[in-house]
Amino acid sequence: MKLNVAGENKEYKEGLTVKELIALENVETPEYVTVSLNDEFVDQGAFESTTLKDGVVEFIYFMGGGK
16 A cells, blocks of 8 residues: 655555554654544544555644743
C-alpha cells in the first residue's frame, strides 16, 4: 500500500490500521494527535479499527497559546 505520510511517500503492508501507523511512525504524544486521512478527520476512538488504503495521511497537533 502506498501512503503519503506527512509529505513523504512510503509503502506499508496492506491492512494497516491508523493506530499501527502511529506506532510505526513514532508519533510524539499520540494521545494528542489528530489524524487526517485523505482530507477527512478520523475519530480518535476509531484509530484501532480504521484500516488504511492508498492515500494521504497527516498528523495534526492543535496548539493553544496567546493571551
